[in-house]
Amino acid sequence: MDKFQYGFTRFGFMSICIGSIALVCLISRFSTSFFDYSLQKFEFSFPETELRRNVYTAGEENRVVDSRDIVSQQILSIRSSNSTKKLSRRKMVEQGLVKARASIHKAATNRNTTVFINDLPNPEIYRNPSALHRSYLEMEKRFKVYVYEEGEPPLVHDGPCKSVYAVEGRFIMEMEKRKTNQFRTYDPDQAHVYFLPFSVAWLVRYLYQGNFDAKPLRTFASDYIRLISTNHPFWNQSSGADHFMLACHDWGPLTSQANKDLFNNSIRVLCNANSSEGFNTKKDVTLPEIKLYGGEVDPQLRLSKTLMASPRPYLAFFAGGVHGPVRPILLNHWKQRDPDMPVYEYLPKHLNYYDFMRSSKFCFCPSGYEVASPRVIEAIYSECIPVILSVNFVLPFSDVLRWETFSVQVNVSDIPRLKEILTSISDEKYEWLKSNLRYVRRHFELNDPPKRFDAYHLTLHSIWLRRLNLKLP
């Protein structure tokens, strides 16, 4: 515990005031999910009465932000000079959202592909390409994220940028960028969402005691929320609903249990999106688990002619450890059973994992200890159709992508019939799935700097959609 307490002293956590102010928050989510583009009948009413009833409850004048930061200080002085202006700024944020909703709503029924075809050249892979395109443009135009400045690296404002949890560090670093990040605002009154920039992977690295106890991580998250909710009025105003945390580490969900509102209200952006562990598609976001080697995609998975080699000699491939609920079933039935379907527990040293992926038509992607697996993305990069074998896994970007156009989902109970199921897929269907994979790849890539419609931006877009779905006082 010593290391942990030391961490807190450095953070300068204050003693917590006793006594609380009762804040009535009238927060609700739209009954029909805004981001479910398959729906044509969005219904978001912003009744006048509701708007008038919910007066902005300005808390104490905000003392926080970071005194090291000149920009923040300027904002602070502007902010404290006139609270009437503050009220109207807040109102403008909500009114901007009303306009965005209306324009997306309108686009949702538009069948004219010329509007979006340049940005989204293969409309088939999206639930509603026109609505996605419009809401992406609205995001580029309006979306502002306030990043809390409390805390110090490495636990906060930092994260891993390579290996399996790379997406966690890459997202945090990108959000933290001061000059080039168009989505960051230093004025919390103009923000749509508030980011809690701690890294669960680094909490595990620096606070975890090696005893399978996630308590130090929860204590940290809970203290962090106490700090920002004492220093700023925003957390209390929405009970955390317009705040988000992000974690690719398996223990993201466990860490989010630190605070009831963080778990139940906030937008949790998680690789480990297990819907039977409280992952709620209405408010939470699946983060794609993208494995990077030294910060880059493995050279073997970069686009190359070899990827196009066809026909592929193997029907399907898997190699990996036996853990979690699904893999034992797969290995029991198929481990080294069929020469068409190489299935290994651990791949013998002389064989190359990515060679197999690039020589197979389908790649099995069973859940391991957790629902998410970097395999899904590696399969996409290898143009090997992912065969999703998992229970309760909410697939990344399934709010906008039609996974059935570039992957195959097989019920775990049908694992014994896997070969039959895959051989029954016609050549035409296979070629269609494969060509769609080529289009979808860019949505699962991390770029430095980020590119439009890549994994970073689509993650941000998923957060934007959750915020659009939220009606705040």
Ligand SMILES: *[C@@H]1O[C@H](CO)[C@@H](O)[C@H](O)[C@H]1NC(C)=O
């Ligand atoms: C705040 O701004 C409003 C409108 O711009 C103005 O009427 C009011 O006098 C200002 N109040 C203070 C304390 O500056």
Ligand SMILES: *[C@@H]1O[C@H](CO)[C@@H](O)[C@H](O)[C@H]1NC(C)=O
């Ligand atoms: C589709 O949109 C384009 C660009 O906005 C426009 O020029 C064209 O007339 C539209 N086509 C139809 C059939 O409405």
Ligand SMILES: *[C@@H]1O[C@H](CO)[C@@H](O)[C@H](O)[C@H]1NC(C)=O
């Ligand atoms: C938010 O609520 C907590 C607990 O009720 C309270 O301790 C804190 O002072 C409040 N924050 C603000 C800025 O009022």
Ligand SMILES: *[C@@H]1O[C@H](CO)[C@@H](O)[C@H](O)[C@H]1NC(C)=O
């Ligand atoms: C979330 O809310 C439910 C129902 O109110 C509650 O039972 C549960 O404990 C909450 N979750 C957490 C982690 O606090």
Ligand SMILES: *[C@@H]1O[C@H](CO)[C@@H](O)[C@H](O)[C@H]1NC(C)=O
């Ligand atoms: C998903 O959560 C449920 C409930 O906690 C658990 O039983 C299951 O094993 C989890 N799935 C995976 C793959 O970890």
Ligand SMILES: *[C@@H]1O[C@H](CO)[C@@H](O)[C@H](O)[C@H]1NC(C)=O
């Ligand atoms: C998957 O299998 C389970 C158990 O046999 C069954 O209850 C469920 O309906 C199946 N789901 C689908 C989508 O076929």
